[in-house]
Amino acid sequence: MRERHLPLLVLLALGTLASASAPTAPAFKLITHPDNPVSTLKSAQVAAFFLKKDTTWEDGALVLPVDLSEGSPVRVAFSQSVLHKSVNAVEAYWQQRIFSGRDVPPTRRASEEEVLAYVREHRNAIGYVSISAPESGVKVISLSD
Amino acid sequence: MTFKTRSRARGRWLSRTAARAVLSLALVAGSAQAVEVGEALSLHGFGTAGLGRSWRNDYLYANTEGSGQLLEAFLLISVRPTERLSLSTQFGFEGEKSRLEWAFGEWTFSDALKLRAGRSKLPFGLSREIMHVGTLRPFLTLPGSIYGPTELGAVSYNGVGLTGHVLTGSWALEYDAYAGRMDLEEISPLDLLEGEEPELEPLAAMGARLTVLPPVEGLRLMASGYGGRSLESIEPGDDAPVEASLGVGFSAEYLNERWLARAEYALSVDEQGEVAHAGYAELAYLFAGHWQPAVRLELSRTEASGLEGPPSLSRHRDIAVGLNYWFNRHFVLKLALHNVLGNRLAYPGDLSPELLEEQGLASRTYLGTFGAQFTF
Numbered sequence: 001m002r003e004r005h006l007p008l009l010v011l012l013a014l015g016t017l018a019s020a021s022a023p024t025a026p027a028f029k030l031i032t033h034p035d036n037p038v039s040t041l042k043s044a045q046v047a048a049f050f051l052k053k054d055t056t057w058e059d060g061a062l063v064l065p066v067d068l069s070e071g072s073p074v075r076v077a078f079s080q081s082v083l084h085k086s087v088n089a090v091e092a093y094w095q096q097r098i099f100s101g102r103d104v105p106p107t108r109r110a111s112e113e114e115v116l117a118y119v120r121e122h123r124n125a126i127g128y129v130s131i132s133a134p135e136s137g138v139k140v141i142s143l144s145d
Numbered sequence: 146m147t148f149k150t151r152s153r154a155r156g157r158w159l160s161r162t163a164a165r166a167v168l169s170l171a172l173v174a175g176s177a178q179a180v181e182v183g184e185a186l187s188l189h190g191f192g193t194a195g196l197g198r199s200w201r202n203d204y205l206y207a208n209t210e211g212s213g214q215l216l217e218a219f220l221l222i223s224v225r226p227t228e229r230l231s232l233s234t235q236f237g238f239e240g241e242k243s244r245l246e247w248a249f250g251e252w253t254f255s256d257a258l259k260l261r262a263g264r265s266k267l268p269f270g271l272s273r274e275i276m277h278v279g280t281l282r283p284f285l286t287l288p289g290s291i292y293g294p295t296e297l298g299a300v301s302y303n304g305v306g307l308t309g310h311v312l313t314g315s316w317a318l319e320y321d322a323y324a325g326r327m328d329l330e331e332i333s334p335l336d337l338l339e340g341e342e343p344e345l346e347p348l349a350a351m352g353a354r355l356t357v358l359p360p361v362e363g364l365r366l367m368a369s370g371y372g373g374r375s376l377e378s379i380e381p382g383d384d385a386p387v388e389a390s391l392g393v394g395f396s397a398e399y400l401n402e403r404w405l406a407r408a409e410y411a412l413s414v415d416e417q418g419e420v421a422h423a424g425y426a427e428l429a430y431l432f433a434g435h436w437q438p439a440v441r442l443e444l445s446r447t448e449a450s451g452l453e454g455p456p457s458l459s460r461h462r463d464i465a466v467g468l469n470y471w472f473n474r475h476f477v478l479k480l481a482l483h484n485v486l487g488n489r490l491a492y493p494g495d496l497s498p499e500l501l502e503e504q505g506l507a508s509r510t511y512l513g514t515f516g517a518q519f520t521f
Contacts, residue, residue: 053312054256055253056255089400091474091475095280095474095520099278100266100268100274100275101265101266104189104225
Protein backbone atom coordinates (compact mmCIF):
# COMPACT_ATOMS: atom_id res chain seq x y z
CA MET A 1 0.00 0.00 0.00
CA ARG A 2 2.79 2.37 1.03
CA GLU A 3 4.70 1.53 -2.16
CA ARG A 4 1.62 2.24 -4.30
CA HIS A 5 1.45 5.81 -3.04
CA LEU A 6 5.19 6.45 -3.27
CA PRO A 7 5.09 8.28 -6.65
CA LEU A 8 2.40 10.62 -5.33
CA LEU A 9 4.47 11.41 -2.25
CA VAL A 10 7.57 11.97 -4.42
CA LEU A 11 5.64 14.41 -6.60
CA LEU A 12 4.29 16.24 -3.54
CA ALA A 13 7.80 16.68 -2.18
CA LEU A 14 9.01 17.75 -5.61
CA GLY A 15 6.38 20.47 -5.93
CA THR A 16 7.09 21.81 -2.46
CA LEU A 17 10.78 22.13 -3.32
CA ALA A 18 10.12 23.68 -6.70
CA SER A 19 7.81 26.43 -5.42
CA ALA A 20 9.40 29.89 -5.78
CA SER A 21 8.34 33.53 -5.60
CA ALA A 22 8.58 35.91 -8.57
CA PRO A 23 11.42 38.47 -8.41
CA THR A 24 11.18 42.13 -9.43
CA ALA A 25 11.98 42.94 -13.06
CA PRO A 26 14.97 45.11 -14.08
CA ALA A 27 15.60 46.50 -17.57
CA PHE A 28 17.50 44.60 -20.27
CA LYS A 29 19.34 45.12 -23.55
CA LEU A 30 19.37 43.00 -26.68
CA ILE A 31 22.68 41.64 -27.92
CA THR A 32 23.92 39.91 -31.06
CA HIS A 33 27.29 38.85 -32.44
CA PRO A 34 29.41 41.84 -33.64
CA ASP A 35 29.42 40.42 -37.21
CA ASN A 36 25.63 40.52 -37.39
CA PRO A 37 24.70 43.45 -39.71
CA VAL A 38 21.39 44.09 -37.92
CA SER A 39 21.41 47.12 -35.63
CA THR A 40 17.67 47.62 -34.97
CA LEU A 41 14.83 45.13 -34.63
CA LYS A 42 11.13 45.56 -34.14
CA SER A 43 9.74 44.19 -30.91
CA ALA A 44 7.37 41.88 -32.83
CA GLN A 45 10.32 40.48 -34.81
CA VAL A 46 12.26 39.72 -31.65
CA ALA A 47 9.19 38.03 -30.17
CA ALA A 48 8.85 35.92 -33.32
CA PHE A 49 12.52 34.88 -32.98
CA PHE A 50 12.21 33.87 -29.33
CA LEU A 51 8.91 32.03 -29.86
CA LYS A 52 10.42 30.44 -33.00
CA LYS A 53 7.61 31.73 -35.20
CA ASP A 54 10.31 33.18 -37.43
CA THR A 55 13.52 31.19 -37.48
CA THR A 56 15.76 32.94 -40.02
CA TRP A 57 17.65 36.21 -40.33
CA GLU A 58 17.21 38.24 -43.50
CA ASP A 59 20.21 36.50 -45.09
CA GLY A 60 18.57 33.10 -44.52
CA ALA A 61 20.79 32.04 -41.63
CA LEU A 62 19.10 30.23 -38.76
CA VAL A 63 18.42 32.47 -35.77
CA LEU A 64 19.87 31.13 -32.51
CA PRO A 65 17.95 32.77 -29.65
CA VAL A 66 19.35 32.22 -26.18
CA ASP A 67 17.16 32.59 -23.09
CA LEU A 68 17.97 33.08 -19.45
CA SER A 69 16.59 30.50 -17.04
CA GLU A 70 13.07 30.80 -15.63
CA GLY A 71 14.01 32.36 -12.31
CA SER A 72 15.94 35.26 -13.85
CA PRO A 73 14.47 38.75 -13.19
CA VAL A 74 15.94 39.91 -16.52
CA ARG A 75 13.93 37.22 -18.26
CA VAL A 76 10.79 38.44 -16.48
CA ALA A 77 11.39 41.95 -17.88
CA PHE A 78 12.13 40.64 -21.38
CA SER A 79 9.06 38.39 -21.43
CA GLN A 80 6.73 41.16 -20.30
CA SER A 81 7.95 43.92 -22.58
CA VAL A 82 8.86 41.97 -25.76
CA LEU A 83 6.83 38.75 -25.71
CA HIS A 84 3.92 40.44 -23.90
CA LYS A 85 3.51 37.33 -21.77
CA SER A 86 4.57 36.32 -18.30
CA VAL A 87 7.35 33.74 -18.00
CA ASN A 88 4.63 31.33 -16.88
CA ALA A 89 2.65 31.88 -20.08
CA VAL A 90 5.81 31.47 -22.17
CA GLU A 91 6.53 28.20 -20.39
CA ALA A 92 2.97 27.02 -21.11
CA TYR A 93 3.49 27.94 -24.78
CA TRP A 94 6.67 25.86 -24.88
CA GLN A 95 5.08 22.92 -23.10
CA GLN A 96 2.47 22.89 -25.84
CA ARG A 97 5.13 23.03 -28.58
CA ILE A 98 7.49 20.53 -26.99
CA PHE A 99 5.02 17.83 -26.09
CA SER A 100 3.18 17.96 -29.39
CA GLY A 101 6.57 17.25 -30.97
CA ARG A 102 6.67 20.55 -32.85
CA ASP A 103 9.65 22.40 -31.49
CA VAL A 104 11.98 22.87 -28.58
CA PRO A 105 12.51 26.19 -26.78
CA PRO A 106 15.56 28.38 -27.28
CA THR A 107 18.69 27.16 -25.61
CA ARG A 108 18.92 28.40 -22.00
CA ARG A 109 21.77 29.69 -19.94
CA ALA A 110 21.80 30.04 -16.18
CA SER A 111 23.69 33.36 -16.00
CA GLU A 112 24.30 36.50 -18.01
CA GLU A 113 27.98 35.58 -18.34
CA GLU A 114 26.93 32.37 -20.08
CA VAL A 115 24.54 34.25 -22.38
CA LEU A 116 27.32 36.69 -23.30
CA ALA A 117 29.69 33.79 -23.98
CA TYR A 118 27.10 32.06 -26.16
CA VAL A 119 26.48 35.18 -28.26
CA ARG A 120 30.22 35.79 -28.65
CA GLU A 121 30.66 32.22 -29.93
CA HIS A 122 27.67 32.11 -32.33
CA ARG A 123 27.41 34.51 -35.25
CA ASN A 124 23.64 34.04 -35.60
CA ALA A 125 22.79 34.26 -31.92
CA ILE A 126 20.52 36.80 -30.26
CA GLY A 127 20.16 37.22 -26.51
CA TYR A 128 19.32 39.67 -23.78
CA VAL A 129 21.16 40.69 -20.64
CA SER A 130 20.70 43.36 -17.97
CA ILE A 131 21.52 46.99 -18.76
CA SER A 132 24.63 46.86 -16.57
CA ALA A 133 26.12 43.75 -18.23
CA PRO A 134 29.48 44.17 -20.06
CA GLU A 135 29.38 44.67 -23.84
CA SER A 136 32.81 43.46 -24.91
CA GLY A 137 32.65 40.96 -27.75
CA VAL A 138 28.93 41.52 -28.39
CA LYS A 139 26.86 44.13 -30.18
CA VAL A 140 23.95 45.90 -28.50
CA ILE A 141 21.02 46.38 -30.85
CA SER A 142 18.13 48.75 -30.39
CA LEU A 143 14.53 47.73 -30.08
CA SER A 144 11.77 49.61 -31.89
CA ASP A 145 8.00 49.30 -31.68
CA MET B 146 5.92 -20.00 -12.04
CA THR B 147 5.82 -20.65 -15.80
CA PHE B 148 8.11 -18.93 -18.29
CA LYS B 149 5.21 -16.83 -19.56
CA THR B 150 4.28 -15.71 -16.04
CA ARG B 151 7.91 -14.90 -15.23
CA SER B 152 8.23 -12.97 -18.49
CA ARG B 153 5.06 -11.00 -17.77
CA ALA B 154 6.24 -10.27 -14.23
CA ARG B 155 9.60 -9.09 -15.60
CA GLY B 156 7.76 -6.84 -18.09
CA ARG B 157 5.69 -5.32 -15.29
CA TRP B 158 8.81 -4.77 -13.20
CA LEU B 159 10.56 -3.10 -16.14
CA SER B 160 7.60 -0.80 -16.81
CA ARG B 161 7.28 0.17 -13.16
CA THR B 162 11.01 0.74 -12.91
CA ALA B 163 10.98 2.86 -16.06
CA ALA B 164 8.05 4.93 -14.77
CA ARG B 165 9.87 5.48 -11.50
CA ALA B 166 13.04 6.37 -13.39
CA VAL B 167 11.17 9.14 -15.23
CA LEU B 168 9.66 10.37 -11.97
CA SER B 169 13.14 10.35 -10.43
CA LEU B 170 14.51 12.21 -13.44
CA ALA B 171 11.86 14.86 -12.81
CA LEU B 172 13.05 15.08 -9.22
CA VAL B 173 16.68 15.43 -10.29
CA ALA B 174 15.72 18.01 -12.90
CA GLY B 175 14.04 20.06 -10.18
CA SER B 176 10.77 19.87 -12.14
CA ALA B 177 11.57 23.15 -13.85
CA GLN B 178 14.19 22.56 -16.52
CA ALA B 179 14.49 20.16 -19.39
CA VAL B 180 17.67 18.17 -19.59
CA GLU B 181 19.65 19.78 -22.40
CA VAL B 182 22.59 17.70 -23.53
CA GLY B 183 24.53 20.05 -25.75
CA GLU B 184 22.42 21.97 -28.25
CA ALA B 185 21.45 19.05 -30.45
CA LEU B 186 19.79 16.80 -27.89
CA SER B 187 17.09 17.55 -25.34
CA LEU B 188 15.12 15.40 -22.94
CA HIS B 189 11.71 16.31 -21.59
CA GLY B 190 9.21 14.36 -19.58
CA PHE B 191 5.82 14.49 -17.93
CA GLY B 192 3.65 12.30 -15.79
CA THR B 193 0.64 11.78 -13.59
CA ALA B 194 0.02 10.00 -10.32
CA GLY B 195 -3.67 9.92 -9.46
CA LEU B 196 -6.12 8.12 -7.21
CA GLY B 197 -9.83 7.81 -7.93
CA ARG B 198 -13.01 6.44 -6.42
CA SER B 199 -16.29 6.14 -8.28
CA TRP B 200 -19.75 5.25 -7.05
CA ARG B 201 -22.31 3.07 -8.95
CA ASN B 202 -20.16 2.60 -12.09
CA ASP B 203 -16.52 2.52 -13.13
CA TYR B 204 -15.49 5.74 -14.84
CA LEU B 205 -12.23 6.97 -16.33
CA TYR B 206 -9.47 5.21 -14.37
CA ALA B 207 -11.56 4.87 -11.18
CA ASN B 208 -13.70 2.02 -9.96
CA THR B 209 -16.29 1.47 -7.27
CA GLU B 210 -13.83 -0.49 -5.13
CA GLY B 211 -11.64 2.57 -4.67
CA SER B 212 -8.56 0.85 -6.03
CA GLY B 213 -8.38 2.89 -9.23
CA GLN B 214 -5.10 4.63 -9.78
CA LEU B 215 -3.47 6.39 -12.66
CA LEU B 216 0.28 6.18 -12.85
CA GLU B 217 1.88 7.20 -16.09
CA ALA B 218 5.15 8.76 -17.13
CA PHE B 219 6.50 9.80 -20.50
CA LEU B 220 9.94 10.62 -21.80
CA LEU B 221 10.50 12.66 -24.93
CA ILE B 222 13.82 12.76 -26.74
CA SER B 223 14.54 15.30 -29.49
CA VAL B 224 17.67 15.30 -31.60
CA ARG B 225 18.65 17.84 -34.24
CA PRO B 226 21.53 16.33 -36.22
CA THR B 227 21.50 19.20 -38.74
CA GLU B 228 19.86 22.63 -38.91
CA ARG B 229 17.01 21.31 -41.05
CA LEU B 230 16.51 17.79 -39.73
CA SER B 231 15.00 16.88 -36.39
CA LEU B 232 14.22 13.47 -34.96
CA SER B 233 11.81 13.05 -32.06
CA THR B 234 10.47 10.14 -30.10
CA GLN B 235 8.30 9.69 -27.05
CA PHE B 236 8.01 6.64 -24.81
CA GLY B 237 5.13 6.11 -22.43
CA PHE B 238 4.94 4.02 -19.28
CA GLU B 239 1.32 3.60 -18.20
CA GLY B 240 0.62 1.40 -15.21
CA GLU B 241 2.11 -1.92 -16.21
CA LYS B 242 2.41 -1.18 -19.93
CA SER B 243 5.10 0.60 -21.87
CA ARG B 244 4.84 1.76 -25.45
CA LEU B 245 6.38 3.86 -28.17
CA GLU B 246 4.02 6.83 -28.45
CA TRP B 247 5.52 8.35 -31.52
CA ALA B 248 8.76 8.58 -33.49
CA PHE B 249 9.23 10.69 -36.55
CA GLY B 250 11.68 12.69 -38.57
CA GLU B 251 10.96 16.22 -39.74
CA TRP B 252 12.68 18.12 -42.52
CA THR B 253 12.30 21.91 -42.45
CA PHE B 254 12.13 23.56 -45.87
CA SER B 255 10.98 26.81 -44.28
CA ASP B 256 8.78 27.96 -41.39
CA ALA B 257 5.81 27.54 -43.75
CA LEU B 258 6.70 24.04 -44.93
CA LYS B 259 7.95 21.10 -42.90
CA LEU B 260 7.69 17.47 -43.95
CA ARG B 261 7.16 14.71 -41.40
CA ALA B 262 7.47 10.96 -41.78
CA GLY B 263 7.01 8.18 -39.25
CA ARG B 264 4.55 7.79 -36.41
CA SER B 265 3.26 11.22 -35.47
CA LYS B 266 0.73 12.42 -32.93
CA LEU B 267 -2.65 13.02 -34.54
CA PRO B 268 -3.28 16.74 -35.01
CA PHE B 269 -6.93 16.79 -33.97
CA GLY B 270 -8.51 19.37 -31.69
CA LEU B 271 -6.75 21.27 -28.96
CA SER B 272 -5.39 18.34 -27.00
CA ARG B 273 -5.04 15.16 -29.07
CA GLU B 274 -1.29 15.72 -29.46
CA ILE B 275 -0.79 16.49 -25.77
CA MET B 276 -3.29 14.07 -24.27
CA HIS B 277 -1.18 13.05 -21.29
CA VAL B 278 0.36 16.43 -20.46
CA GLY B 279 -1.52 17.34 -17.29
CA THR B 280 0.07 20.75 -16.75
CA LEU B 281 -1.71 22.06 -19.85
CA ARG B 282 -5.24 21.57 -18.55
CA PRO B 283 -7.32 22.16 -15.45
CA PHE B 284 -8.53 18.59 -14.82
CA LEU B 285 -6.57 15.42 -14.24
CA THR B 286 -8.07 13.81 -17.35
CA LEU B 287 -9.38 15.17 -20.64
CA PRO B 288 -13.07 14.97 -21.63
CA GLY B 289 -13.55 11.31 -22.45
CA SER B 290 -16.17 11.78 -25.15
CA ILE B 291 -13.60 13.45 -27.43
CA TYR B 292 -10.27 12.24 -26.07
CA GLY B 293 -11.31 8.90 -24.58
CA PRO B 294 -11.93 5.51 -26.19
CA THR B 295 -14.67 6.74 -28.52
CA GLU B 296 -15.14 6.80 -32.28
CA LEU B 297 -12.58 9.62 -32.35
CA GLY B 298 -10.10 7.46 -30.51
CA ALA B 299 -7.00 7.48 -32.74
CA VAL B 300 -3.86 8.65 -30.99
CA SER B 301 -1.32 8.78 -33.79
CA TYR B 302 -0.88 8.08 -37.47
CA ASN B 303 1.81 6.18 -39.32
CA GLY B 304 2.54 8.02 -42.51
CA VAL B 305 3.59 11.37 -43.88
CA GLY B 306 2.46 14.86 -43.02
CA LEU B 307 3.04 18.49 -43.82
CA THR B 308 2.99 21.24 -41.25
CA GLY B 309 3.95 24.88 -41.03
CA HIS B 310 2.90 28.34 -40.05
CA VAL B 311 2.46 31.67 -41.78
CA LEU B 312 2.49 35.12 -40.18
CA THR B 313 0.23 37.62 -41.93
CA GLY B 314 0.42 40.95 -40.17
CA SER B 315 -0.88 40.45 -36.68
CA TRP B 316 -2.60 37.18 -37.60
CA ALA B 317 -0.96 33.78 -37.72
CA LEU B 318 -2.07 30.58 -39.38
CA GLU B 319 -0.82 27.08 -38.63
CA TYR B 320 -1.72 24.04 -40.65
CA ASP B 321 -1.28 20.28 -40.63
CA ALA B 322 -2.09 17.84 -43.39
CA TYR B 323 -1.41 14.11 -43.21
CA ALA B 324 -2.08 10.73 -44.76
CA GLY B 325 -1.44 7.28 -43.42
CA ARG B 326 -2.72 4.58 -41.15
CA MET B 327 -4.32 5.29 -37.82
CA ASP B 328 -5.72 2.89 -35.26
CA LEU B 329 -9.06 3.73 -33.68
CA GLU B 330 -9.23 2.59 -30.08
CA GLU B 331 -12.96 2.60 -29.43
CA ILE B 332 -14.43 0.83 -26.41
CA SER B 333 -18.23 0.85 -26.54
CA PRO B 334 -20.48 -0.57 -23.80
CA LEU B 335 -22.90 -1.64 -26.56
CA ASP B 336 -20.14 -3.76 -28.11
CA LEU B 337 -19.21 -5.17 -24.70
CA LEU B 338 -22.83 -6.24 -24.22
CA GLU B 339 -22.68 -8.07 -27.52
CA GLY B 340 -19.63 -9.93 -26.27
CA GLU B 341 -17.17 -8.10 -28.52
CA GLU B 342 -13.67 -7.59 -27.18
CA PRO B 343 -12.25 -4.06 -27.56
CA GLU B 344 -9.73 -4.03 -30.39
CA LEU B 345 -7.89 -1.56 -32.54
CA GLU B 346 -9.52 -0.72 -35.84
CA PRO B 347 -6.94 0.22 -38.47
CA LEU B 348 -7.99 3.02 -40.79
CA ALA B 349 -6.39 4.28 -44.01
CA ALA B 350 -6.98 7.98 -43.54
CA MET B 351 -6.25 11.53 -44.63
CA GLY B 352 -6.80 14.58 -42.53
CA ALA B 353 -5.97 18.17 -41.79
CA ARG B 354 -6.12 20.81 -39.11
CA LEU B 355 -6.12 24.57 -39.47
CA THR B 356 -5.32 26.83 -36.52
CA VAL B 357 -6.04 30.53 -36.62
CA LEU B 358 -4.32 32.86 -34.16
CA PRO B 359 -6.16 36.20 -34.32
CA PRO B 360 -4.53 39.40 -33.01
CA VAL B 361 -5.98 38.77 -29.54
CA GLU B 362 -3.28 37.43 -27.24
CA GLY B 363 -4.23 33.99 -25.96
CA LEU B 364 -7.00 33.22 -28.45
CA ARG B 365 -6.83 30.15 -30.73
CA LEU B 366 -9.45 28.82 -33.12
CA MET B 367 -9.19 25.45 -34.80
CA ALA B 368 -10.92 23.23 -37.31
CA SER B 369 -9.81 19.60 -37.61
CA GLY B 370 -10.99 16.68 -39.67
CA TYR B 371 -10.11 13.31 -41.11
CA GLY B 372 -11.71 10.74 -43.31
CA GLY B 373 -10.77 7.15 -43.94
CA ARG B 374 -11.73 3.60 -44.59
CA SER B 375 -11.20 0.59 -42.38
CA LEU B 376 -8.28 -1.47 -43.63
CA GLU B 377 -10.15 -4.58 -42.54
CA SER B 378 -12.96 -3.82 -45.01
CA ILE B 379 -10.65 -3.35 -48.01
CA GLU B 380 -10.44 -6.59 -49.95
CA PRO B 381 -8.93 -7.19 -53.41
CA GLY B 382 -11.58 -7.18 -56.14
CA ASP B 383 -14.20 -5.77 -53.81
CA ASP B 384 -16.55 -3.58 -55.88
CA ALA B 385 -18.78 -2.63 -52.96
CA PRO B 386 -19.21 1.11 -52.47
CA VAL B 387 -16.63 2.61 -50.16
CA GLU B 388 -18.06 3.40 -46.73
CA ALA B 389 -16.02 6.01 -45.01
CA SER B 390 -15.42 6.93 -41.41
CA LEU B 391 -14.92 10.56 -40.62
CA GLY B 392 -14.26 12.86 -37.74
CA VAL B 393 -14.67 16.63 -37.63
CA GLY B 394 -13.89 19.00 -34.79
CA PHE B 395 -14.12 22.70 -33.99
CA SER B 396 -12.23 24.20 -31.08
CA ALA B 397 -11.76 27.54 -29.37
CA GLU B 398 -9.39 28.45 -26.57
CA TYR B 399 -8.67 31.60 -24.64
CA LEU B 400 -5.81 31.80 -22.14
CA ASN B 401 -4.45 34.70 -20.17
CA GLU B 402 -2.61 35.07 -16.89
CA ARG B 403 -5.65 34.13 -14.86
CA TRP B 404 -8.39 32.79 -17.09
CA LEU B 405 -8.55 29.60 -19.10
CA ALA B 406 -11.58 28.96 -21.29
CA ARG B 407 -11.95 26.13 -23.78
CA ALA B 408 -14.78 24.73 -25.82
CA GLU B 409 -14.74 21.95 -28.39
CA TYR B 410 -17.27 20.12 -30.48
CA ALA B 411 -16.62 16.95 -32.47
CA LEU B 412 -18.69 14.82 -34.76
CA SER B 413 -17.82 11.32 -35.88
CA VAL B 414 -19.46 8.97 -38.34
CA ASP B 415 -18.29 5.38 -38.54
CA GLU B 416 -18.64 2.87 -41.37
CA GLN B 417 -21.83 1.43 -39.88
CA GLY B 418 -23.44 4.87 -39.99
CA GLU B 419 -23.18 5.42 -36.24
CA VAL B 420 -23.07 9.16 -35.59
CA ALA B 421 -21.59 10.56 -32.39
CA HIS B 422 -21.75 14.17 -31.24
CA ALA B 423 -19.47 15.25 -28.41
CA GLY B 424 -18.62 18.57 -26.88
CA TYR B 425 -17.45 20.28 -23.75
CA ALA B 426 -16.77 23.68 -22.27
CA GLU B 427 -14.43 24.36 -19.39
CA LEU B 428 -13.46 27.41 -17.41
CA ALA B 429 -10.73 27.90 -14.83
CA TYR B 430 -9.45 30.90 -12.91
CA LEU B 431 -6.07 31.25 -11.20
CA PHE B 432 -5.96 33.38 -8.06
CA ALA B 433 -3.35 34.18 -5.43
CA GLY B 434 -0.76 32.80 -7.86
CA HIS B 435 -1.44 29.16 -6.97
CA TRP B 436 -5.12 28.30 -6.54
CA GLN B 437 -7.30 27.41 -9.52
CA PRO B 438 -10.97 26.46 -9.29
CA ALA B 439 -12.31 24.89 -12.47
CA VAL B 440 -15.63 23.74 -13.92
CA ARG B 441 -16.42 21.62 -16.96
CA LEU B 442 -19.57 20.51 -18.71
CA GLU B 443 -19.25 17.65 -21.17
CA LEU B 444 -21.99 16.15 -23.33
CA SER B 445 -22.10 13.39 -25.91
CA ARG B 446 -24.70 11.37 -27.72
CA THR B 447 -24.44 8.48 -30.17
CA GLU B 448 -27.13 7.91 -32.78
CA ALA B 449 -27.67 4.98 -35.11
CA SER B 450 -30.50 2.92 -36.44
CA GLY B 451 -30.79 -0.44 -34.73
CA LEU B 452 -28.87 0.45 -31.55
CA GLU B 453 -29.96 -2.03 -28.91
CA GLY B 454 -29.78 -1.77 -25.15
CA PRO B 455 -30.77 0.96 -22.71
CA PRO B 456 -30.64 4.48 -24.25
CA SER B 457 -28.28 5.58 -21.47
CA LEU B 458 -25.54 3.44 -23.06
CA SER B 459 -25.25 5.92 -25.90
CA ARG B 460 -25.37 9.09 -23.80
CA HIS B 461 -22.96 10.90 -21.56
CA ARG B 462 -23.09 14.05 -19.47
CA ASP B 463 -20.39 14.95 -17.00
CA ILE B 464 -20.47 18.02 -14.77
CA ALA B 465 -17.12 18.39 -13.04
CA VAL B 466 -15.80 20.86 -10.49
CA GLY B 467 -12.19 20.95 -9.45
CA LEU B 468 -9.69 22.79 -7.31
CA ASN B 469 -6.01 22.84 -8.22
CA TYR B 470 -2.90 24.06 -6.47
CA TRP B 471 -0.07 25.06 -8.81
CA PHE B 472 3.33 25.03 -7.14
CA ASN B 473 4.70 26.37 -10.41
CA ARG B 474 4.06 25.94 -14.14
CA HIS B 475 5.53 22.44 -13.99
CA PHE B 476 3.85 20.90 -11.00
CA VAL B 477 0.21 20.82 -9.91
CA LEU B 478 -2.06 19.01 -7.47
CA LYS B 479 -5.64 18.46 -8.63
CA LEU B 480 -8.81 17.53 -6.78
CA ALA B 481 -12.10 17.05 -8.69
CA LEU B 482 -15.64 15.77 -8.29
CA HIS B 483 -17.70 14.52 -11.25
CA ASN B 484 -21.44 14.00 -11.53
CA VAL B 485 -22.09 11.78 -14.55
CA LEU B 486 -25.36 10.91 -16.23
CA GLY B 487 -25.45 8.20 -18.88
CA ASN B 488 -23.46 5.05 -19.46
CA ARG B 489 -21.57 5.71 -22.69
CA LEU B 490 -18.34 6.07 -20.70
CA ALA B 491 -19.42 5.07 -17.18
CA TYR B 492 -20.56 1.50 -16.68
CA PRO B 493 -19.85 -1.53 -14.48
CA GLY B 494 -16.50 -3.21 -14.98
CA ASP B 495 -18.23 -6.56 -15.51
CA LEU B 496 -20.92 -5.31 -17.89
CA SER B 497 -22.87 -8.20 -19.43
CA PRO B 498 -26.44 -8.98 -20.59
CA GLU B 499 -26.86 -11.14 -17.45
CA LEU B 500 -25.84 -8.30 -15.16
CA LEU B 501 -28.15 -5.94 -17.02
CA GLU B 502 -31.06 -8.33 -16.61
CA GLU B 503 -30.41 -9.10 -12.93
CA GLN B 504 -29.40 -5.72 -11.55
CA GLY B 505 -30.24 -3.16 -14.23
CA LEU B 506 -27.95 -0.26 -14.91
CA ALA B 507 -27.42 2.81 -12.72
CA SER B 508 -27.40 5.74 -15.12
CA ARG B 509 -25.83 8.13 -12.63
CA THR B 510 -22.20 7.90 -11.54
CA TYR B 511 -20.20 9.94 -9.05
CA LEU B 512 -16.45 10.23 -9.18
CA GLY B 513 -13.78 11.79 -6.99
CA THR B 514 -10.21 12.17 -8.18
CA PHE B 515 -7.02 13.44 -6.64
CA GLY B 516 -3.62 13.52 -8.25
CA ALA B 517 -0.40 15.26 -9.13
CA GLN B 518 0.94 16.10 -12.58
CA PHE B 519 4.36 17.36 -13.63
CA THR B 520 6.48 18.24 -16.62
CA PHE B 521 10.16 18.95 -17.03
